[in-house]
Amino acid sequence: MIRMLENLDRRWIFLAMALCVSVPILVIGLTGVTFPETPTPLAEAFFDEVDRAGEANGRRANVLIALDYDPASAGELSPMSLSLVNQCAQKGHRMYFISLWPVGPQMIEESIDKVIKRFYPDLVYGQDYVNLGFKAGSEQVIKVMGIDLTTEFRTDVEGTMLSQIPMMEGITSLEDFDLIAEISAGYPGSKEWVLYAATQYDIPLVSGMTGVQAPQNYPYYPTQLKGLLGAIKGAAEYEFIVNDYVREARVRSILAANGIDEETSLGLSKQLDQISTWTTSAEAASMSPAAKAELIDVATGATPGEFLEGQRRMGPQLFAHLLMVLLIILGNLVFFAQRRRGGSA
Amino acid sequence: MQILTRSIPLFITAVAGIVMILSAFFPYTSDWGKFAGQFFNILAAFAFVLGGGNLLKLHLKKISDQRPGWAYSGVVLVCFIVTLFVGLLKIGAYPNPTYPSVHFGGETQGSGSMFWWFYEYAFKPLTSTMFAMLAFYVASAAFRAFRAKNFEAILLLGTAFVVLLGRTFAGVLATGWIPPDSAFSGLRLENLSVYVMQVFNTAGTRAIMIGIALGIASTSMKILLGIDRSFLGSGD
Numbered sequence: 001m002i003r004m005l006e007n008l009d010r011r012w013i014f015l016a017m018a019l020c021v022s023v024p025i026l027v028i029g030l031t032g033v034t035f036p037e038t039p040t041p042l043a044e045a046f047f048d049e050v051d052r053a054g055e056a057n058g059r060r061a062n063v064l065i066a067l068d069y070d071p072a073s074a075g076e077l078s079p080m081s082l083s084l085v086n087q088c089a090q091k092g093h094r095m096y097f098i099s100l101w102p103v104g105p106q107m108i109e110e111s112i113d114k115v116i117k118r119f120y121p122d123l124v125y126g127q128d129y130v131n132l133g134f135k136a137g138s139e140q141v142i143k144v145m146g147i148d149l150t151t152e153f154r155t156d157v158e159g160t161m162l163s164q165i166p167m168m169e170g171i172t173s174l175e176d177f178d179l180i181a182e183i184s185a186g187y188p189g190s191k192e193w194v195l196y197a198a199t200q201y202d203i204p205l206v207s208g209m210t211g212v213q214a215p216q217n218y219p220y221y222p223t224q225l226k227g228l229l230g231a232i233k234g235a236a237e238y239e240f241i242v243n244d245y246v247r248e249a250r251v252r253s254i255l256a257a258n259g260i261d262e263e264t265s266l267g268l269s270k271q272l273d274q275i276s277t278w279t280t281s282a283e284a285a286s287m288s289p290a291a292k293a294e295l296i297d298v299a300t301g302a303t304p305g306e307f308l309e310g311q312r313r314m315g316p317q318l319f320a321h322l323l324m325v326l327l328i329i330l331g332n333l334v335f336f337a338q339r340r341r342g343g344s345a
Numbered sequence: 346m347q348i349l350t351r352s353i354p355l356f357i358t359a360v361a362g363i364v365m366i367l368s369a370f371f372p373y374t375s376d377w378g379k380f381a382g383q384f385f386n387i388l389a390a391f392a393f394v395l396g397g398g399n400l401l402k403l404h405l406k407k408i409s410d411q412r413p414g415w416a417y418s419g420v421v422l423v424c425f426i427v428t429l430f431v432g433l434l435k436i437g438a439y440p441n442p443t444y445p446s447v448h449f450g451g452e453t454q455g456s457g458s459m460f461w462w463f464y465e466y467a468f469k470p471l472t473s474t475m476f477a478m479l480a481f482y483v484a485s486a487a488f489r490a491f492r493a494k495n496f497e498a499i500l501l502l503g504t505a506f507v508v509l510l511g512r513t514f515a516g517v518l519a520t521g522w523i524p525p526d527s528a529f530s531g532l533r534l535e536n537l538s539v540y541v542m543q544v545f546n547t548a549g550t551r552a553i554m555i556g557i558a559l560g561i562a563s564t565s566m567k568i569l570l571g572i573d574r575s576f577l578g579s580g581d
Contacts (some may be wrong), residue, residue, distance in 0.1 A: 010485045019483045035514040040539055071469040072476035105454055106464055136393075137386050144382035147375050151383065158452050159441045200369070218542055219551040230542075233512045318481060318513040325509055327488040328502065335492045 002337045005330055013327065020323045024315035032302075034311040035318065043237035046206045046227025047245070048311050050087050053179035053204070061093040061178040062171065065077055067107040067195065068100045068281045069185035073108065073210050077183050078236040079310030080208035081107065081244040085115040086307060095129040095166050096177070098153070100188045101318035105133045105157055126165045133157035138188035142196040142201055146174045175201050183208045190217050194224045209232060232317055243303050247272065250298045258287045275299040354569045360567040400425060431459045504541055511538025 028034060039047075054061025065084065068199045069077045088095050097108040108131050116123050123129060135141045144152050151174055155161055162168045170176060174197050182205065184190040192206035194217075198205035206227035209217060216232030221228045229238050248269040254267040264283065268275060276282055276299075279292040287295070361381055368378025404418035430436070437459035441450035454460050492497045499529030510516045523533050530536060567573035 010488075013485050013488055014481045017481050021480065036517075038517070038535065040535075042539075048355070070472060072472040075473070075476075104466065105467065106461075106469075109456065123444075132532075137389055140382050140385045140389075144379055145388075147382075149377040151379060158443065158455075159450050160443045164443075215542065215546045216550055216554075218547045221543075231512070314513065315457060318464055318515055320484075321509045321513050324484060324487050325506060327484055328491045328505070330491050331488040331491060335494075 001195065002334060005334045006338070014108055016323055017320065021177075023311075024319050028312050028315045034308065035314050037240040037311060037314070038235050039237040039241050040234075042221065042228045042230070043234055043241060045222060046208070046229055046234075046238055047087065047241045049195040049204055049226040050084065050093075050179065050181060051091065051245075053091075053093060055208075057178065061091075062096065062167075062176060063088055064096045064098065064174070064180045065175040066098050066100065066180065066182040066184075067104050067111065068189045069107060069183060070101055070103045071106075071297070076210050076232050077185060078107070078110065078237055078312070079232070080229050081111045081183050082115055082306055082309070083235070083239045084183070084208070085111045085323050086246060088122060088181075088340075089116055089128075090249050093179075096132060096167075096171070097130065098132045099134045100138055100146040100186035100192075101185075102136075105131070108133070108157075118306075119304070126160075127184075129166055129176055130165055131157045137158045137286060139196050141193040142174075142188075142192055146197060146201055149173050174203055177203060179203070180205045182206070184213060186213065190212065190220075190225070194220050198224045203312045207249040208238070213335045232310055232313045236314045237310075239307060239310040243307050246307075246329065247298065247303075251275065253293065254291065254295045254298060258291050259286075260286075272299045351574070351577060354577055356577075359569050359571065362565065371566070397425075399427070428460075428463060431463065436460075437462070454555075504545075507534060507541055508538045511535045 010079070034273075045052075050063070053063055065081075065088070067081055085095065097112070099105055099108060101107075106142060112129065112131065116129060126130075133156065135152050137144075150162060153162060156165060162247050174180070178195055179205055180193060182190055182193045184207055190209050190213065193205055193207065197203055204226050205224065207217065207225055207230035209231075209234075211231030214228070214234075217225060217228060229235060251269045251272065254264045255268065256262070260268075260283070266280060276296050279296060351408050361384075362372070364377045364381050365567070367374045368376075368381070375580045393410065401422065404422050407418040408415045408422075432453055435449050435451060435453050435458070437457070438451040438453055439455055439457065441447060441452070454464065491505070509550065510519060511534040520533040520535075523529050525533070530541065564573065568576065
């Protein structure tokens with residue numbers, strides 16, 4: 001056995017890794033079953049910070065969303081972006097998209113197409129969200145935005161002057177934003193936003209990042225970074241919280257539109273499995289059959305696939321990690337066997 | 346010539362550096378930082394041109410010398426020139442909806458444009474594939490290189506197991522029997538991995554960051570004062 005492991009062709013390892021990743025993808029794709037997630041305080045802090053943005057000013061929050069990554073890291077980071085936009089759109093925040101990465105605009109387009117245009121078609125470009133696109137210059141862009149945003153961004157991504165975009169009124173520098181939400185895959189990324197925006201101007205900053213970056217950013221939490229999502233695990237946890245929040249908010253919205261009092265509405269939104277039974281009760285008599293059907297659909301219907309990507313990707317990650325642990329153990333068995341024989345290790 | 350090659354660059358460096366320091370500490374001078382930033386952006390634009398020129402020079406030389414792998418250089422140059430051509434001339438870009446009559450007013454990377462096509466069907470799958478291949482190399486390295494040779498390596502291995510298992514559902518399966526509200530809940534792998542990251546990792550990273558920051562500050566001072574001139578490339 002040990003002899004066989006000593007001479008193991010690495011292509012067997014590659015095959016094992018391919019199976020560990022591809023089989024869970026296929027199984028989860030076919031069954032839709034995902035592992036349950038327990039959100040950590042970091043993911044909860046990220047959600048809470050986005051949730052309470054702008055509360056102190058008593059108006060809709062201006063949230064600067066910086067998507068600083070490319071397709072190489074999209075597997076890890078795209079689920080975070082989609083859930084972030086989902087939460088902001090549901091909450092009614094104004095979203096200002098920018099990127100310091102050359103292919104960032106495509107990441108922005110993806111988030112807008114998959115979330116806003118599909119699930120929030122009522123949101124108006126220029127009033128509820130704007131895409132300012134990519135700007136070269138890395139941290140220098142952040143520094144100049146801190147002083148005068150219009151020096152760096154004169155138009156949006158389509159070439160429309162910022163002065164003609166309604167939601168840009170009153171936005172002159174970074175200090176006019178209630179929150180900066182940043183999804184980062186490296187340089188320039190979360191560290192630069194911490195150093196040149198959050199620290200200097202005391203603006204709340206939350207960041208999602210790749211697993212490689214996360215250890216370097218933990219020291220900034222919770223003072224400079226109010227929330228931190230690390231890798232696909234962080235994405236899955238955040239996705240889990242946001243999906244619950246969106247479902248509950250929509251249930252409350254339908255109940256409020258049908259004249260149901262706030263206390264009942266709040267209680268029902270926390271017991272979604274009771275909604276179907278509740279619609280047959282006397283309390284729901286004022287609701288039309290169509291409204292009841294919509295309520296049941298929102299409360300118990302399947303979550304759209306776009307908002308399950310993080311949780312789905314935890315499946316391949318589980319088996320890939322287990323394989324890694326197994327390989328480390330086997331590698332060390334070989335090492336100790338060789339050492340016992342007095343061979344080179 | 347010493348004035349052009351040494352004195353003027355040193356003067357520009359000192360002035361730009363001091364302006365940036367002042368703009369960070371004195372609100373009255375914050376606009377100076379903005380101007381310095383604008384100059385930086387202009388210089389960065391020239392750096393793009395220099396970078397492109399350097400890329401052409403290196404790969405043309407490799408092709409000309411027929412060095413091993415010269416065909417790859419040919420692929421790089423063709424891709425570079427075609428992408429540059431398509432991007433600069435905005436080939437296939439739709440007109441700007443606000444200013445439809447303005448030439449070159451459309452978005453270069455807009456959906457459906459040729460640049461978008463390159464991104465969607467070449468850049469995106471290629472970069473994703475490159476990144477995904479890391480999983481195979483990491484797995485191979487785990488088998489061949491991650492050895493418990495000494496005490497430090499054993500510590501590293503133990504930490505790796507905690508984080509690898511704690512960041513997945515395996516952690517819950519392995520230690521889920523420990524009640525979450527008990528005094529031992531910290532020993533659940535998912536909690537232990539958070540503890541490792543937030544305490545041990547933060548302490549180590551913070552020490553490294555402070556060291557790096559002090560190093561940057563002292564090196565920057567040496568550059569601003571003209572003591573370190575290595576950036577001039579003269580070997581001083």
